Amino acid sequence: MESKKRHIVIIGGGFGGIATAKALKNTDADVTIIDRLNHHLFQPLLYQVATAELSPGDIAAPIRSIINKNPRIKVILGEVEKINPDKNTLQMRNGQIIPFDQLVMATGAQYNYFGHEEWAEYAPGMKSVSDALKVREKLLMSMEQAEGLDDSNKRKSLLTYVIIGGGPTGVEMAGAIAEVAGNGTKHGYRNIKPEEARIYLIEAGPRILNAFPESLGEKAKKMLEKMGVKVLLNTPVTNIEKNKVYLKVGSIETINIIWAAGIKASSLLDTLKVEQDRSGRVIVEPDLSIPQYPDIFIIGDSAHRVDKKGMPLPALAPVATQQGKFVGNLIAKEGKRKTNAKFVYTDKGTMATIGRAKAVADIRGLKFSGFFAWALWSFIHVLSLIGFRNRTRVFVEWIWNYFTYKRGVRLITDRSGCMHCTTYEKLHKELLEVHA
Ligand SMILES: Cc1cc2nc3c(=O)[nH]c(=O)nc-3n(C[C@H](O)[C@H](O)[C@H](O)COP(=O)(O)OP(=O)(O)OC[C@H]3O[C@@H](n4cnc5c(N)ncnc54)[C@H](O)[C@@H]3O)c2cc1C
Numbered sequence: 509m510e511s512k513k514r515h516i517v518i519i520g521g522g523f524g525g526i527a528t529a530k531a532l533k534n535t536d537a538d539v540t541i542i543d544r545l546n547h548h549l550f551q552p553l554l555y556q557v558a559t560a561e562l563s564p565g566d567i568a569a570p571i572r573s574i575i576n577k578n579p580r581i582k583v584i585l586g587e588v589e590k591i592n593p594d595k596n597t598l599q600m601r602n603g604q605i606i607p608f609d610q611l612v613m614a615t616g617a618q619y620n621y622f623g624h625e626e627w628a629e630y631a632p633g634m635k636s637v638s639d640a641l642k643v644r645e646k647l648l649m650s651m652e653q654a655e656g657l658d659d660s661n662k663r664k665s666l667l668t669y670v671i672i673g674g675g676p677t678g679v680e681m682a683g684a685i686a687e688v689a690g691n692g693t694k695h696g697y698r699n700i701k702p703e704e705a706r707i708y709l710i711e712a713g714p715r716i717l718n719a720f721p722e723s724l725g726e727k728a729k730k731m732l733e734k735m736g737v738k739v740l741l742n743t744p745v746t747n748i749e750k751n752k753v754y755l756k757v758g759s760i761e762t763i764n765i766i767w768a769a770g771i772k773a774s775s776l777l778d779t780l781k782v783e784q785d786r787s788g789r790v791i792v793e794p795d796l797s798i799p800q801y802p803d804i805f806i807i808g809d810s811a812h813r814v815d816k817k818g819m820p821l822p823a824l825a826p827v828a829t830q831q832g833k834f835v836g837n838l839i840a841k842e843g844k845r846k847t848n849a850k851f852v853y854t855d856k857g858t859m860a861t862i863g864r865a866k867a868v869a870d871i872r873g874l875k876f877s878g879f880f881a882w883a884l885w886s887f888i889h890v891l892s893l894i895g896f897r898n899r900t901r902v903f904v905e906w907i908w909n910y911f912t913y914k915r916g917v918r919l920i921t922d923r924s925g926c927m928h929c930t931t932y933e934k935l936h937k938e939l940l941e942v943h944a
Pocket of ligand 1: 587
């Protein structure tokens, strides 16, 4: 009788999941990747989709096409609802039960509104292509509406942008918005003056980019301020309502509110009923498996693993990728799994862009800022994209944008379907009333 093949299931086709699958290229097991989306997404460049520099297709690739060369790997499009670790099974949203011998959970994270889930409606975060397109739609629409108004006072509220959270995503987003909104004439707007755009980057803590050395955080702040961004430090947001952000002192009215302030791990992890940290990440063993379940591994943004100094590893793409590779290699061959294996993260550095052709970078203790850091950032990001086609397209797009200031994807495509579009006229009217 033919013996049943070992079955490895990977949940998530993000950075961690794809790295695991690649490391399993010579495995003796059958492998299944399950994702609720059909594509892998390069999240670090989502802000460029939101600010009309890149198209969604430049930063995403179908999971099937990435693993196409390996006949052992199967892809299922669907959402996993529950894990039963005692029975080695998982349950899909459609009720299907899938058994596994080994499970790798690379389910990533979602935005954390710190108990104020109601804020999500007015201050969306960006985790997916559709989130980024909604932000793009809103951003472009507010500029179009402002362009149509003669009264500069009334234009102001449409040209106000609030980004909450001073981490790399908030900083990159603020810089890119300053770039678009502050250069209206270069983009064909005749009425909008650069000084009319008001861009606020709001941070509850005493500094921005707090995972970077302090001097780079300070440099980034200065660069943003030079571009016209108002960086408000020690300023916790106390409430968010439709078109209004309340701060410790005062409030800001705008339709453009973007949330970039913290993440929490995927809620699927709760179904495991094992120890989690405050952000919902599962505390994993040195080999990234979970206590009492040596055949279930958690990697990437979903895992809580500490570095040599006892600090939790950051929620970054290289952490997820290295962990995926580690686990893939560990379980590739049956009976060859090392005992006492231990994941060690190699930190190659962190970087963030600030508007056009500027960035800050901390590479193994060496600090860079300005154009050189941006060139380095561009090079590394182009190389990290999946697929030659995407790399070439993004490279060409960036060169084009650098020399022409042109953002090729300033398209407003779905006014009837997107989250806020049906309310634009109403919104516009409301804003005019507020400022009457
Ligand atoms: C806007 C933004 C900017 C960022 N910028 C940077 C940066 O500059 N540098 C950097 O290093 N990192 C950056 N990050 C962080 C980086 O993207 C993450 O650390 C990385 O994606 C984590 O990889 P992962 O595999 O854990 O999860 P992800 O890449 O998020 O993948 C998770 C996958 O799991 C799937 N999934 C989740 N739940 C289920 C379920 N129940 N059923 C089926 N499928 C499911 C999702 O659809 C997704 O495809 C950024 C993140 C964001 C959102």
